[in-house]
Structures are given as structure tokens and as C-alpha cells.
Amino acid sequence: MSQREKMSQRELWENAAECARAIEATTDPARREMLTHLQMVWANLANASPLLGRAKLADQVAAISGIHVDLMLAAINQVTSSPPLHVP
Numbered sequence: 001m002s003q004r005e006k007m008s009q010r011e012l013w014e015n016a017a018e019c020a021r022a023i024e025a026t027t028d029p030a031r032r033e034m035l036t037h038l039q040m041v042w043a044n045l046a047n048a049s050p051l052l053g054r055a056k057l058a059d060q061v062a063a064i065s066g067i068h069v070d071l072m073l074a075a076i077n078q079v080t081s082s083p084p085l086h087v088p
Helices: 003-025 029-051 054-081
Strands: none
Touching: 003 029, 003 054, 029 054
């Protein structure tokens, strides 16, 4: 396995970890469920990446990345637009 392929696998795991952080940050159950599924997709792809050809891996990453970006932006917007908690 080349260094670039190893980096790609590491990046896939980093995307799964980013999903985990977003899951912890969100209060929306539906978004949490979507992020959990996305995290599993990244983890499964990371596990399978050594067995996939470059073209197939690139296709899979391209398909998943758009969804990932949309969900991460929504998670960031939720956290930054949430009103402060009122503690009596």
C-alpha cells in the first residue's frame, strides 16, 4: 500500500471521527441518526479501502463527501445559532 493510500484511509477515519464529534454536539435526534449512519459509512469505507481500486474509492468518497459537508454545515449552524441555555 502506498503512502497516499494510507493517507486516504486515515482521512476516511478522520471523517468518521468528525461525525462522532458532530453527534455529540447535536440535540436533534433526526440529525444524530443521520450522522450516526454517515459515521458508519465512513468507517466501513475506511475498512474496505485497501481492497478497493483507486477509481472505485474515489467514486465512493465523492458520493459520500457531499452528504458529509451538508450535514457538517447543518451541525455547525445548529451549534452557532442555538440560544444560550437559561440556568435559573
